[in-house]
Amino acid sequence: MKDSPIVFGLYVPPHPHPLLAPEKNEGWGKLRQAFDTARKRIEESDADIILIYSTTWPSVIGHQIQARSNPEWVHVDDDFHYLGSMPYKFEMDSDFSHQYHENCGKRGLNSRTIDYDGFPIDTGSVVALSLLNPDNRLPACIVSSNVYANRAESIVLGKAARDTLEQQGKKAIVVVVSSLSNRMFTDYIKPEDDRIHSAKDQEWNQKIMQFFQEGRLEDLSQLSREIHNQIRVQKVVAYKPIWWMAATMGQNNNYQGEVLAYASLHGSGGAVIQLTPTTGSIGDKEFDEDDIEFYTGDRHVLDNG
């Protein structure tokens, strides 16, 4: 895939255990090794930028795009503060962030760039960048997940990211920070007792990973609403990361997939998965949702009834 602006995509978990405590549980250690493998592959690639969509960065005023050149702080997770602090100093591609923001506007989406000292970069982004890009070898860009956004906004947000890559002639590692099943245990557990919260979550995670392994990204995108209903805690309106990932990488099933590791993180499904664009395809099996190029806002159906 010489012409694709996407080198490969990664789907990685948001919780800090692989960064802060990989030695405490075999699964957490395997996730850490998978992060390390992905880091090496990024280093060996010809990518210009790491582009992150994080489910642990919620926003309200449209989508927010991190544009501060060198954000620096010591981050502590709200729940897992006892695992330790996460000092960070990252490097963002501000040019990319500003143009991404402009391209969102061109596709009808409200967005804004963020450039403030002390802005709290979310746990998922801190974990991903610390492990995948520890020396800031590549500049990054992080985009938030709007709490009210649904499919149309998320797809268009992905397309605006791809527009920007094409305009700037940059090759990206696309990173989605999200659990598979995201239900955690609501009590403390010993690290050795960690497991996937339920048999149902486990089965669905395996099904999703099978799709990933077969390179069926757009099929997963088409099945997103079902996945949300089955195994996502109803914190937000939809399971959005897979929509953004497909729209950014290309809405098709032409990928080579590899699950580098899968393990529970306090009950949630954590997986490090790589998807690389290829020419072969398994075919389009699950397509029934419409595609969308521009976001035209709420349709005010109640007002017009």
Added chain:
Amino acid sequence: MGEIVAGCLAPHPPHVVYADNPEQNEPNSEGGWETLRWGYAKLARKLKTLDYDAIVIFTPHWQTYVGTHFLGLPHFKSKSVDPVFPNLFRFNYDLNIDVELSKSMHEAAKDAGMVTMMMENPDFRIDYGTIVSAHMINPEWNKPIIPISSNRNSHYYSVEVMNEQARALGKACRKAILESDKRVVLISSHSLSHRHFTVESELPEDMSKQHIYNHSNYVWDMKLIDLMRQGKMDEVINLMPEFTEQTIAETDSGSLTWMMEAMGMPDYPAEIYGYQSVIGTGNVIASWDPNPDTREVVL
């Protein structure tokens, strides 16, 4: 014996701190949201007349999924930046925690069978909800605070489960306070209806653009405020699941339920200090004064 001298519903849109321009906050504004800010100023004046030792704040913006967490270190100094409105709120804080009372509330909740934890990481940042509410009711910051995290039972189970858990937590905190020698003010930090506009006007404090998200949310907010005025908090708490689901209310945190239970479910009128919408959300400032001699009809 300890005592709860007042309980305040103190919403935390960062806009009110931004509009007030305190020296701790980096951005500058031309004002805005006076109905809320003047209400807060009046409430702050009233609290100054009360004799109390500490402020206990239940905050929706320290969100925990594994139990309820309490702060276990005496002092925090840093900058709190609102992840949603960083353009409005970048607040340099330097605050003290009443760790003794924090620990005893933690113990009481644990003894009652709840999942709890003390947060003892010195790098932890205090959330903007805690800071906005604490600043607006006590801009001098001359009392220690005790923030309590919001366990997201509404997300994981249902608003009904949240209501029950928050009541249990309220009972435990009440027990710990009464068994202490502290006089405390409780703060329930949140809006009522909580649907936001997803666009912000160019000048955030342009008051010609501020209104409630929809009429349904307004009617629900007024229904709750009316019940507060009548002293029917039992009914408010019973309505909580329906209200929260209908208006995507920030009561999903369990904060108001916690406070009402800790105060023994007031059957006397609340003092109402103001109602105003902020970027679509509905916000009321209210206070429950258990002392009939000092209780006022404010608005």
